[in-house]
Amino acid sequence: MSSLRTLAVTALAAALAGCYSHGVVITAREAGSPVLLGPVRSLGGSGQRAAPLAPAAAADQVKLSLTAFEGLNIKRPIATCPEGLSPRSSKILFYGTPAAGDWATGNACALAAEADEITLATSGDAARRVELRSIECGGRTSFVPCNVGSCTLDDVWCEIEGDVRAPPGGSPARQPRRPAAPPEAREEPPMRPRAGEDASAP
Amino acid sequence: MTSATRAGLLAAALLATAGCAGARYAVRADHAHHPISFSPALPDADGRTLRLGEELEPLGSFRFSRTPVGILYGATGTTVELSEELDRRVDAARGEGVVNLSLAVSNCATGYFFPLNLLPILPGCQVVEVSGVVVARRRSAPVAFEPPTRTSAASRDGATRPADEGR
Numbered sequence: 001m002s003s004l005r006t007l008a009v010t011a012l013a014a015a016l017a018g019c020y021s022h023g024v025v026i027t028a029r030e031a032g033s034p035v036l037l038g039p040v041r042s043l044g045g046s047g048q049r050a051a052p053l054a055p056a057a058a059a060d061q062v063k064l065s066l067t068a069f070e071g072l073n074i075k076r077p078i079a080t081c082p083e084g085l086s087p088r089s090s091k092i093l094f095y096g097t098p099a100a101g102d103w104a105t106g107n108a109c110a111l112a113a114e115a116d117e118i119t120l121a122t123s124g125d126a127a128r129r130v131e132l133r134s135i136e137c138g139g140r141t142s143f144v145p146c147n148v149g150s151c152t153l154d155d156v157w158c159e160i161e162g163d164v165r166a167p168p169g170g171s172p173a174r175q176p177r178r179p180a181a182p183p184e185a186r187e188e189p190p191m192r193p194r195a196g197e198d199a200s201a202p
Numbered sequence: 203m204t205s206a207t208r209a210g211l212l213a214a215a216l217l218a219t220a221g222c223a224g225a226r227y228a229v230r231a232d233h234a235h236h237p238i239s240f241s242p243a244l245p246d247a248d249g250r251t252l253r254l255g256e257e258l259e260p261l262g263s264f265r266f267s268r269t270p271v272g273i274l275y276g277a278t279g280t281t282v283e284l285s286e287e288l289d290r291r292v293d294a295a296r297g298e299g300v301v302n303l304s305l306a307v308s309n310c311a312t313g314y315f316f317p318l319n320l321l322p323i324l325p326g327c328q329v330v331e332v333s334g335v336v337v338a339r340r341r342s343a344p345v346a347f348e349p350p351t352r353t354s355a356a357s358r359d360g361a362t363r364p365a366d367e368g369r
Contacts, residue, residue, distance in 0.1 A: 026305040029241065032243065032251075033243055033251060034239045034243045034245050036239050037239070037240065038285065039232065041237040043298045044298065050237070050245050050247075050249070129245060139224050139225065139307070139308075
């Protein structure tokens with residue numbers, strides 16, 4: 001009886017430990033273009049709104065990808081959108097990129113309910129700007145199955161809507177992209193002289 | 203089994219499968235005074251794209267969390283407004299914007315209290331962890347760096363951004 005109780009407690013602890021860590025991460029660290037949340041403001045304008053851009057032409061579409069990972073802290077990719085749809089449940093929705101540059105209306109991409117990571121990635125500099133109009137998330141928990149999957153305790157989802165914007169006539173002002181700096185260089189760039197400092201001082 | 207018993211069992215099953223405490227919410231930054239990007243890039247006033255590690259330098263990173271709460275099994279909606287906190291972080295670092303914004307969403311513990319989570323009035327919640335990097339423009343692009351001369355130094359100082367002052 002004692003060993004049975006130990007086994008039950010261990011199983012419960014393992015289930016809770018694995019499931020509790022589930023969630024969704026939204027990031028766009030691989031994107032080459034701005035992926036903006038909130039009012040579209042530009043740098044250096046003291047809060048000035050950035051110049052409005054038209055919806056991107058079909059040829060200028062940003063490639064958006066979504067990779068989902070599932071639970072028990074094992075980051076195993078289970079699907080990538082928009083290349084494929086998961087055959088599992090559709091609790092996490094990501095809206096793909098129709099030709100008009102507005103991905104709110106089409107190409108819904110469905111992924112499984114367990115722990116996921118949503119990565120918004122733009123391809124090079126093809127589009128100048130992604131403007132997110134809405135991020136809505138939610139979730140439920142229960143010991144009673146709320147969802148279908150390997151772990152039934154968590155149900156976390158996010159829906160993202162936005163527009164892809166580009167200059168008229170494509171991307172004439174596109175800058176050639178330099179190779180990305182290594183992570184350590186991005187995080188800790190060399191100190192540069194600031195205003196009021198003498199650049200030639202030792 | 204009588205029909206009343208069967209109906210009772212069915213009702214209990216429906217109640218059990220519906221009893222999932224949770225929350226739903228919109229994440230917004232509608233009143234932010236600084237540009238905020240999920241990617242390492244931000245636009246400047248001329249529409250050019252500036253990138254972290256190139257034209258943008260990091261001034262510091264931040265992380266904070268919000269806990270939206272819902273009842274009625276998560277049917278009630280709320281809004282997580284990030285504008286004020288993000289502006290405060292940028293101003294504190296004397297920066298100009300936020301890049302690499304990340305939202306990590308997960309359920310929190312209240313929904314696990316079975317059988318309380320069968321009650322529609324039990325508050326469900328989620329944890330939203332927000333992280334990002336405060337940035338400002340470099341005073342000169344790394345690849346276009348030239349030795350300081352009297353003229354170029356004066357022109358750079360003339361274009362000094364307010365965030366540089368006092369640091």
